[in-house]
Amino acid sequence: MAAAKKSAKKAAKKAAPKKAAAKKAAPKKAAAKKAPAAKKAPAKKAAKRTPNAAFMKALTPSAQLAAVVGEKPLARTEVVKKLWVYIKKNNLQDSKNKRMINADDKLKPVFGGKAQVSMFDMTKLISKHLS
Secondary structure, three states: OHHHHHHHHHHHHHHHHHHHHHHHHHHHHHHHHHHHHHHOOOOOOOOOOOOOHHHHOEEOEOHHHHHHHOOOOEEHHHHHHHHHHHHHHOOOEOOOOOOEEEOOOOOOOOOOOOOEEEHHHHHHHHHOOEO
16 A cells, blocks of 8 residues: 555656646747747837938029029028929919929029929029039
């Protein structure tokens, strides 16, 4: 009988660690499932953008461009803003294709003598008149 009791105790001891191991394995699986979610990058804070110094540098407009935006030295971005104010005020956008700007007498020399210019080409043409 003593031998039976010892073997029963050994069997119980062996069974107990297996149950504990089974219980420990379950949380590992759950942790493994959560791990990919934890690997996602945290949302980055929106860093405040610093303006490019080249855009903020005050440039003197040529005589032709000064007739539209004024003679004071302005940043390139301000020149474009003032030019758009002039275009809207004088209704110079093409009615069918809003991307095209019709040149009036003041803008024709700035646009290189062209009667109509794309808004994307406009900034390229303006840069020739800034120094």
